[in-house]
Amino acid sequence: MSLLEVTDLSVIYGRNRAVREVSLRVEPGEIVTVLGANGAGKTSLLRGLQGVVRPAGGRILFKGADVTYANSSRRVESGMMLVPEGRQIFVSMTVHDNLLMGAYLRDDANIARDVDAIYDRFPNLGERRHMKASVLSGGEQQMLAIGRALVGRPSLIMLDEPSLGLSPLFVGRLFDLIKELNREGLGILLVEQNTHMALEVASRGYVLELGSVVLEGDANKLGGDAALTEAYLGG
Ligand SMILES: Nc1ncnc2c1ncn2[C@@H]1O[C@H](COP(=O)(O)OP(=O)(O)O)[C@@H](O)[C@H]1O
Ligand SMILES: [Mg+2]
Structure with missing residues (x-):
């Protein structure tokens, strides 16, 4: 059973469809990264997963239980923890x-x-x-x-751009910590703009553009794809 299994999740603010039918999964003990330029919908996705905003559609299974419309506290209690942007x-x-x-x-x-x-x-x-x-x-x-x-x-921790604004020394320490926590068995969903380092620690990745998943796959494959970094992540 996947730790987190998301199917066709949408998050809408007014008329702005920030997350469009996103499907992704995190297996137990896995590091998965979500990449994308500013405004791609990464934070909205995490807020939908944690229940900070109510999804407009789709399904979220956490440890096999449907938490799509569960409140945020219940998700925390069941082991899902968001470390928010900023x-x-x-x-x-x-x-x-x-x-x-x-x-x-x-x-x-x-x-x-x-x-x-x-x-x-x-x-x-x-x-x-x-x-x-x-x-x-x-x-x-x-x-x-x-x-x-x-x-x-938690059994799943979701990190929203944890390296943002940190000195290179702390970025290194942060990624060491992420690897260490993962070795201890924690599942990690990592949103990053530091594409290179995120793909280095993750086993799989998803790339968001305008709220949709436009690419997904093994992290080392995505990391080797220069066209990808150019097209979706702004070099
Ligand atoms: N609270 C909000 N109300 C309305 N629009 C929002 C809100 N938060 C984000 N958005 C919009 O949703 C889109 C995705 O934003 P966001 O999820 O913050 O992207 P990212 O984290 O990838 O930079 C953007 O167009 C942004 O302007
Ligand atoms: Mg964000």
């Missing part, structure tokens, strides 16, 4: 409280242990746990956003 952390709250937000739907006794595991993974966050998140660098804020998602114990 990170969306709470800058006036402490690092620690940001991480606890990731556990808002949990009521088990292991939350503190899981937050500590985030500090083990990201020592920079541990050292700043009592500081406001506003003191963090862009790279650290991205780690915090991912850490917050991990505290929700």
Whole structure:
């Protein structure tokens, strides 16, 4: 059974059809990337998948269950976690409280242990746990956003342009982290404008143009296709 299986998903804002009958799948433990130029519909697709916007049509199966019209919290509870574009952390709250937000739907006794595991993974966050998140660098804020998602114990994490605005050093660390999380068994749906690095870590990819999937296939095949990068991704 696929972890995520999407069939003919559409997202419409007023008259603007941002996502047009997109079909894609993520297998358990797989990294899949969604590529496309600005405005192609990548963020709208992820918002539809997470239930932040109501799909106009299509079907979303997560672990075999139909969540097409389930609310966002139910999807989070079942293990689907979006790390939104622009990170969306709470800058006036402490690092620690940001991480606890990731556990808002949990009521088990292991939350503190899981937050500590985030500090083990990201020592920079541990050292700043009592500081406001506003003191963090862009790279650290991205780690915090991912850490917050991990505290929700997802089986699928959806990352919306996580490398945007990061220094080359942090971009490298971010992709190392993505590979590491995947080795630990997490399914990852990665939206990126950094086409080269995304295709390097992913096993498969989809290319969106004007809301439609115009190309899909093995990441190494897509990566070797220079015409593709020219035509759909602006070089
Ligand atoms: N909240 C919104 N209301 C109306 N149109 C939107 C909204 N969000 C995005 N759009 C439009 O939907 C299309 C896809 O946008 P988006 O999903 O943000 O693309 P991408 O993430 O690939 O840059 C664009 O034409 C954009 O202007
Ligand atoms: Mg976007």
